[in-house]
Amino acid sequence: MEKKELKDTLHLGNSEDSEQKYRRIFECSMDGLLLWDNDHRIIDVNRAGEKMIGIPKERLIGHRVYEPHTILEKRKQEILKHIDQVLEKGQTCSTVIFKDEEGNSRYFDCSSQLDILGGINFTIFKDISEKIEIEEQLRKSATLNVIGELAAGIAHEIRNPMTALKGFIQLLEEIITKEHPMYYQVITSELTRIDSIINEFLILAKPHATRFQENDLNKIMKETVDLLSAQAVLHNVQFVTDIDSKLPLVFCEPNQLKKVFINIIKNAIEVMPLGGNITITTKMLEGKRVQVSIQDEGAGISSEKIKKLGDPFFTTKAGGTGLGLMVSYRIVNDHQGSITIESEEGRGTTFFIRLPLDLNEKKETL
Structure with missing residues (x-):
C-alpha cells in the first residue's frame, strides 16, 4: 500500500472514531x-x-x-x-x-x-423550573413570616376596642333600630367585616387549633364547590371538574384547605362578570404529590402583577385587601406545599396548588 493511501486510511479511521466519541458525549451529556x-x-x-x-x-x-x-x-x-x-x-x-x-x-x-x-x-x-419554584416559595415564606409577626400584634390591638364597640352597639340596638335602622345595619355589617379581617390577620400570624389527618382531597373540593354553587349561578358561572377518582388520601387540615379553595374560586367567579367556566382538576404528580388546578376565563393577569400576588395588601380587585391570597399562601406553606400561578392576558388565569401526600414532620395540634 502506498504511503498516501495508508495515510488516508488512518485519517478515515480516526475520523470515524472521533465521530463515535462525539456522539457518545452528545448522547450521554446530563x-x-x-x-x-x-x-x-x-x-x-x-x-x-x-x-x-x-x-x-x-x-x-x-x-x-x-x-x-x-x-x-x-x-x-x-x-x-x-x-x-x-x-x-x-x-x-x-x-x-x-x-x-x-x-x-x-x-x-x-x-x-x-x-x-x-x-x-x-x-x-x-x-431550572424546580429552582425557580423553590426560590419563589422561599421569598413568599420569608414575607409571610414577617407579615405574620406584624399581623399578630395588629389583630390583638384591634380586637380589644372592637369587642367594646360591638358590646355597646348591641346595648343600643333597640334605640338605633327604631330611629335609624339603616345606620344600624351598616354599622353591624362593617363591624362583621372588620372582624373577618382580624381573623385573617390571626391566620397569617399562625394557624392554630388545627389537626392534620389523612383526608380525601376530592371530598374537600366537592364540599367547596357545593358551598359556592349558589354564588356561581348568580354570576352565570359553571364549574367544570376533572377529578382523579384514584387520588390517594392527603395528610392535611381539611378546613384550612377548604379556605384556600374558597378564596381562589371566589376570586375566579368575581373576575368573570359576564360568566364563563371555572375548570377544577385534581391529579397525582411524581414524587408523592397531588395537584389541584383552578382555571378561570377572566381577563388574565400581567406577568408583573403575578409576581406581586400574595404580597402584603396587593390586590387586583377594587375594594379588596389582598389578605385572602396571603392567607392561602400561609396555609399551603404550612402544608409544605406550593402555589403557582399562570396567566395570559385575555386568556384567563390558572392557580396550581401542589401538596405532598405526607408531611416531613407530621403535625397535630390539639
Whole structure:
C-alpha cells in the first residue's frame, strides 16, 4: 500500500472514531443539547434534552425550535428574541420559558453558539423550573413570616376596642333600630367585616387549633364547590371538574384547605362578570404529590402583577385587601406545599396548588 493511501486510511479511521466519541458525549451529556439550522429547524437533540422537553425526538427533528414547545405567541417571541441575539452576537445566554404538553410553564437556562459547523448552531439548556419554584416559595415564606409577626400584634390591638364597640352597639340596638335602622345595619355589617379581617390577620400570624389527618382531597373540593354553587349561578358561572377518582388520601387540615379553595374560586367567579367556566382538576404528580388546578376565563393577569400576588395588601380587585391570597399562601406553606400561578392576558388565569401526600414532620395540634 502506498504511503498516501495508508495515510488516508488512518485519517478515515480516526475520523470515524472521533465521530463515535462525539456522539457518545452528545448522547450521554446530563444537560440538554440541541443542534439547529439557520432556518430555526431542529437537526438533532440528545436524550437528556428529549427528556427535559418531554417530547420524543421524532416529533422534534424538523420542527422549528419554538414548535411544538409553545402555543402562546408571547413564549414564541421570547424564543425568537434568544435566536436573534445568537444571530447578532454569535452567542448568548438567557432564561427561556416553554410550555409542556400539560400546559405547565418550564424554565430553561439556555446558552447558544452560532455556526459551530457549516451552518449548524448549538444550544445547551438546563431545566431550572424546580429552582425557580423553590426560590419563589422561599421569598413568599420569608414575607409571610414577617407579615405574620406584624399581623399578630395588629389583630390583638384591634380586637380589644372592637369587642367594646360591638358590646355597646348591641346595648343600643333597640334605640338605633327604631330611629335609624339603616345606620344600624351598616354599622353591624362593617363591624362583621372588620372582624373577618382580624381573623385573617390571626391566620397569617399562625394557624392554630388545627389537626392534620389523612383526608380525601376530592371530598374537600366537592364540599367547596357545593358551598359556592349558589354564588356561581348568580354570576352565570359553571364549574367544570376533572377529578382523579384514584387520588390517594392527603395528610392535611381539611378546613384550612377548604379556605384556600374558597378564596381562589371566589376570586375566579368575581373576575368573570359576564360568566364563563371555572375548570377544577385534581391529579397525582411524581414524587408523592397531588395537584389541584383552578382555571378561570377572566381577563388574565400581567406577568408583573403575578409576581406581586400574595404580597402584603396587593390586590387586583377594587375594594379588596389582598389578605385572602396571603392567607392561602400561609396555609399551603404550612402544608409544605406550593402555589403557582399562570396567566395570559385575555386568556384567563390558572392557580396550581401542589401538596405532598405526607408531611416531613407530621403535625397535630390539639
